[in-house]
Amino acid sequence: MYEHIKGFRDFYPEEMGARRSVVDTLERVARQYGFREVGTPALERTQLYVDKSGEEIIEELYSFADQGGRELALTPELTPTVARMVVAKQQALTKPIKWFSTRPFWRYEEPQQGRFREFYQTNVDSFGSSDPAADAEILAFTADALTELGLTGAEFEFRVSHRDILGGLLETFDADVDVAGAIRAVDKREKIERAAYYDLLVECGLTRSQASTFDELLSANDLSELTAFSDNERLTDAVTNLREVLAATEDFGAREYCTVSLDTARGLDYYTGTVFECFDSTGDVSRSVFGGGRYDDLIEGYGGQPTPAVGVALGHSTLSLLLERAGVWPEEAITTDYYVLQVGETRSVAAEIVQSLRTLGHTVETDVSGRSFGAQMGYADSINAQTVIIVGEQDLESDQVTIKDMQSGEQTTAPLDSFPPEQGRPTYDDYA
Numbered sequence: 001m002y003e004h005i006k007g008f009r010d011f012y013p014e015e016m017g018a019r020r021s022v023v024d025t026l027e028r029v030a031r032q033y034g035f036r037e038v039g040t041p042a043l044e045r046t047q048l049y050v051d052k053s054g055e056e057i058i059e060e061l062y063s064f065a066d067q068g069g070r071e072l073a074l075t076p077e078l079t080p081t082v083a084r085m086v087v088a089k090q091q092a093l094t095k096p097i098k099w100f101s102t103r104p105f106w107r108y109e110e111p112q113q114g115r116f117r118e119f120y121q122t123n124v125d126s127f128g129s130s131d132p133a134a135d136a137e138i139l140a141f142t143a144d145a146l147t148e149l150g151l152t153g154a155e156f157e158f159r160v161s162h163r164d165i166l167g168g169l170l171e172t173f174d175a176d177v178d179v180a181g182a183i184r185a186v187d188k189r190e191k192i193e194r195a196a197y198y199d200l201l202v203e204c205g206l207t208r209s210q211a212s213t214f215d216e217l218l219s220a221n222d223l224s225e226l227t228a229f230s231d232n233e234r235l236t237d238a239v240t241n242l243r244e245v246l247a248a249t250e251d252f253g254a255r256e257y258c259t260v261s262l263d264t265a266r267g268l269d270y271y272t273g274t275v276f277e278c279f280d281s282t283g284d285v286s287r288s289v290f291g292g293g294r295y296d297d298l299i300e301g302y303g304g305q306p307t308p309a310v311g312v313a314l315g316h317s318t319l320s321l322l323l324e325r326a327g328v329w330p331e332e333a334i335t336t337d338y339y340v341l342q343v344g345e346t347r348s349v350a351a352e353i354v355q356s357l358r359t360l361g362h363t364v365e366t367d368v369s370g371r372s373f374g375a376q377m378g379y380a381d382s383i384n385a386q387t388v389i390i391v392g393e394q395d396l397e398s399d400q401v402t403i404k405d406m407q408s409g410e411q412t413t414a415p416l417d418s419f420p421p422e423q424g425r426p427t428y429d430d431y432a
Contacts, residue, residue, distance in 0.1 A: 006111065006117070007109075007117025009118070017334065017335075019320070021330040026102070029144050032144075033137065035099060037100055040075070040081045041075070042104075043072045043073070045071065045073075049073060049076065049080060051302075059108070062108055078105070078123040078125075080302075082123070083309075086299055087304035093127075095127065095128030096129045097126070097128055099125050102122040102123075105121060113321070114315065115318075119317055120315075120316040121314060121315055122316070123312070124312050124313075124314075125310070125311030127309045129308060133248045134308075136249045136252045138310055138312050142254075142278065144254075145314070149323060149328060151328060155326045156278055157257065157278070158258045158277070159279060160245070160276045161242070161260065161263070162242040162275065163183065163293070164234050164238035164272075165226065165235060168234035168235025169230065169235060171234060172232050173206060173210045176205050178205055182206070186263055186265040190263065198212070198215070217262070218263045220262065241273060241274070242274060245274050246258060272294055274294050275292070277292075285318055287318045288318065289319050290312055290319070291313060292311050294308070295310070334383050336364070336365055336380075336384055337385070337387065338389055339365050339388045340389045340391060341390045342366065343392035343393060343394075353420065360425070386406060387404065387426075389404075390411075396416065400414060400415055400416050401419055403428050404428065413431065414430075
């Protein structure tokens, strides 16, 4: 007997139905915002990730040489791929370029709560606008998506920051600081012991005292405290930009979900401006539900024209944990509109009824195994059929079929020549 690979999961029909409901909601809201769906490959050249993140990224990839000797990797994230796609057709694409995609990704890492080696995300990205409204639109989309899924503002919070606020603060200190390294340390602030966190900041060039001061500034209750501490231009510009983004979220109806959280840094070096993450307000789900931000330099770094960009990735694993914790995960149950039951030699007539009901857009099953009446009724019950249409030899002699409501158990007959009607969803109540 074979077991599935560690970090990979199977989804049976009941759970897959609930997952599909969630994905459909996310994608419907994305379309309402004007984002268009794109399809992307499962494989990319390994160098695409090395150029962005360095050679060490290979240890986190499912990478290999194919039969042609090409070094390839299963895609661990979408951003490099859509950046490559933008570069390939940049001149022909109308700005802003607004794309979304739902698909699996792969990372070779230790599985833990809400994280697997194969995982699914819905990614939403906007290219071509540096206006704070573009950042706000991404946040508004995520807010609408989560509330459409049944969550309230009490269930989640958006933690919003700006990478240049961190960079500007670090530049203020009289020290030779590895800014990118220090920002990566900030991203680990809540995940490691405080002493280890300070050690990382010291390794990046701060003294212990400077590290303490820097850390205290991250807890500032008002952005004005930062500009009062330093008039560093990078810091001042970042504070202004973050305020403009937050003002735009007010206009877009998402400000109530946003909290300024300066220790929200995002670990990826390609972020250049606002960054944001969503967390379970209760803390029961420890990992972020989504993460994203602005990455204005990536397109140019991949050989394209300078193109501002901002995006978000919603992880389905952590999102499902949040929905379950909040009690709004869709019901995991199979549902079927009709089961057309055959009694005797009635397959040809039953098949016509099946096709007519399917043409009306309904989910319909019928017997394909030559089972008895009782076995067919048992199967209809197991697939949660709402209505059973019984096509029996005696019924057909009277030019009728029997309609059974599976919830009440009541049944009646309907004339064969007018069943099903040309539109609608005929049930027992229509003929009783």
